[in-house]
Amino acid sequence: MSDQTSPYETLERIETRLKHMLRMGVRYLDAEAEALQRLRRPIYATQTQTPASAAARPSTRPAAAAQTSAPQQPASLPPVQLPPMPDDREQAMRQVIELVAQCERCPLHATRKNTVPGAGSLEAELVFVGEAPGRDEDIQGVPFVGAAGDLLTKMIAAMGYTREQVFICNICKCRPPGNRDPQPDEIEQCEPYLKRQLQILKPKVIVALGRCAAQTLLQSRTPISRLRGKWHEYEGVPFMPTFHPAYLLRDATQKRLCWEDLKEVMRKLGKPVP
Numbered sequence: 606m607s608d609q610t611s612p613y614e615t616l617e618r619i620e621t622r623l624k625h626m627l628r629m630g631v632r633y634l635d636a637e638a639e640a641l642q643r644l645r646r647p648i649y650a651t652q653t654q655t656p657a658s659a660a661a662r663p664s665t666r667p668a669a670a671a672q673t674s675a676p677q678q679p680a681s682l683p684p685v686q687l688p689p690m691p692d693d694r695e696q697a698m699r700q701v702i703e704l705v706a707q708c709e710r711c712p713l714h715a716t717r718k719n720t721v722p723g724a725g726s727l728e729a730e731l732v733f734v735g736e737a738p739g740r741d742e743d744i745q746g747v748p749f750v751g752a753a754g755d756l757l758t759k760m761i762a763a764m765g766y767t768r769e770q771v772f773i774c775n776i777c778k779c780r781p782p783g784n785r786d787p788q789p790d791e792i793e794q795c796e797p798y799l800k801r802q803l804q805i806l807k808p809k810v811i812v813a814l815g816r817c818a819a820q821t822l823l824q825s826r827t828p829i830s831r832l833r834g835k836w837h838e839y840e841g842v843p844f845m846p847t848f849h850p851a852y853l854l855r856d857a858t859q860k861r862l863c864w865e866d867l868k869e870v871m872r873k874l875g876k877p878v879p
């Protein structure tokens with residue numbers, strides 16, 4: 606720990622690390638008596654955080670010496686506080702990408718190969734949001750590649766856009782191991798990055814791809830089959846849930862319904878509908 610590190614940062618780093626270690630099965634750790642003494646000192650509310658440190662949490666290593674027990678229940682981290690948004694769109698998006706690249710707010714950082722912040726036009730009127738990167742995305746650091754990505758590209762083309770004209774991203778920016786759904790605490794930690802991206806892009810419409818993305822944005826447990834085809838709102842932006850391209854690859858009979866959803870989106874955007 607550096608002497609320039611604020612007490613808040615120190616505590617948050619320790620909390621992040623303990624939470625992660627607890628998930629990995631660690632129940633006891635060694636800590637220096639001096640470090641424990643420092644932690645007992647009061648913290649005053651006037652501390653400020655640097656922009657990068659507010660969102661990114663560098664790794665810390667537990668020091669050796671007196672043995673103490675780790676908390677039995679991990680305390681949840683407060684949602685990430687992002688630094689002020691630069692006025693310039695490009696800078697603002699670059700800031701998000703850099704913060705995500707350094708982020709260790711949830712355990713997904715430990716198994717990712719690359720962060721996958723999103724890709725597309727900063728002028729996009731249409732944003733596609735999935736739940737989290739999969740294997741191919743993790744390897745390439747690009748959202749929606751591979752077979753599902755190819756299908757999404759075709760869906761976008763059928764709507765009269767190119768991939769470069771829209772913006773594509775996920776709620777979670779790191780791959781959950783084994784392509785499982787992201788956990789609620791992982792979503793909670795990562796969602797502020799998505800919200801900031803939407804603040805930057807100010808899209809006219811969001812399309813949520815798949816059950817997990819739709820349910821997360823709506824904070825609902827309603828099945829995607831009942832959410833799709835209807836307009837909802839997220840962060841003040843109209844959004845349309847529809848099926849995930851990976852699901853459509855498994856069940857092509859649902860493509861027709863998905864196309865109906867996308868035509869609704871085209872109508873909303875004033876595009877000619879075939």
Ligand code: SF4
Binds near residue numbers: 710712714779
């Ligand atoms: S998933 Fe999001 S919150 Fe978790 S480490 Fe990656 S960027 Fe950070």
